Amino acid sequence: MNVFITGSTGFLAGELAVLLSKRPQIRRLYCLVRANDEQKAWSRLQQVFQFHGDAFDTTKVIPVLGDLADSSLAEKLYRLKDLGEVDTVIHAAADTSFAPSSTENVERINIGGTQQILTWTQSLPNLETFVYVGTASICGTNLTHCNILEDQSPSTSAAHVVRYCYTKMVGEMSVTHAIPREKLLVVRPSIIMGDTRDWTPRSYVILWALAAVNTIRLIPSNPQAHLDIIPVDYTAEAIVELLFAKRNWTTYHISAGKQSSSTLEAILRAADDSADGRPPFKYVRHELLQQMKKWPKKLLPQSELLNPEYARYLDYWNTTFNGNGNLRMLVTAMGPYFRFMDLNQTFDNSRLLADTSIGTPPPAHEYVKKTTRHLNKIDLTAGALDP
């Protein structure tokens, strides 16, 4: 098998690249890497393998310089004759930013970049499988408080919490349109957070949000809402299993499902490190979020937040944030995460369980303890600037 993968310098596809490189069925693994020159591309790829001490076999794993934002990427890939042997394409790269300021780039990468990969893929003489790494979140905000099935998405009438979800939906629709059904595998992970292995995760994405609520302590969300969270090692293994499985469907959720989802309260109880004197978590109405955003600017002479029950939190914020703008930035960046939490969505995983032997993932409230000791390494400000 000769595989071409995008996104291997990232959180999920980094794990995927390492797993694939260990499979004897894989002859070559071409990895699209953003870099200024060949040497930097090799070095970035080497870091992916070195991160957890995996062997980097340079006869098997080969970087391909390229940028999904480049409107001539398809043409450039086409000119690389070695890539003509590729029979499996795994498109996992995306711009995953929730920041409104990133919207243009998110559209360019997730829609335009996917189109570039598709255009090039269609020129491959030996294509057997195209894997698109989508997201279960393309279901949008209309389906709430339920266990969602694969066939309930995509829907062009779905409303989305952030533009990223919309672009992933459009990307998936383009792929479905361009690739024949028998060659297509669409995987839709739910929320990927942390790693079940007792080591530093490749990325603090989503864990940032956990660190943020751990710091804010007042949470405008429903503690009983179910969160469908999966660890990155499980997600990568599930994708590799599906790649080699006899598949009965084209599209699969990779998710915790009803069985292994967690409530927000259970996750925060497991992640809590309030021994340092922070106030306990307090769950409040979602509407209080707006007041929490305004409070740091002292714009709330008549706020509900000034009620005595919140005094402890305001004192704590005063001490912790010392009047700087970080609280406002954190609370604002957390806005979409609080909205996602309140959707109370889980994603049905019966297809994955039926067609592979992977089983269900451990619930987040069980494995998250392995990662909580890393929470203090997370730069909350950097995360808030690009949530």
Ligand SMILES: NC(=O)c1ccc[n+]([C@@H]2O[C@H](COP(=O)([O-])OP(=O)(O)OC[C@H]3O[C@@H](n4cnc5c(N)ncnc54)[C@H](OP(=O)(O)O)[C@@H]3O)[C@@H](O)[C@H]2O)c1
């Ligand atoms: N994390 C989640 O909770 C989650 C949940 C469901 C689905 N997903 C999907 O899983 C996939 C991987 O997500 P992730 O969390 O691993 O994201 P990530 O850590 O941000 O990785 C994104 C990858 O895409 C690459 N990329 C971004 N822009 C690019 C460009 N212009 N040209 C070439 N490569 C580019 C990045 O390269 P650089 O290293 O050069 O930036 C990086 O390798 C995405 O498709 C995402 O939509 C993620």
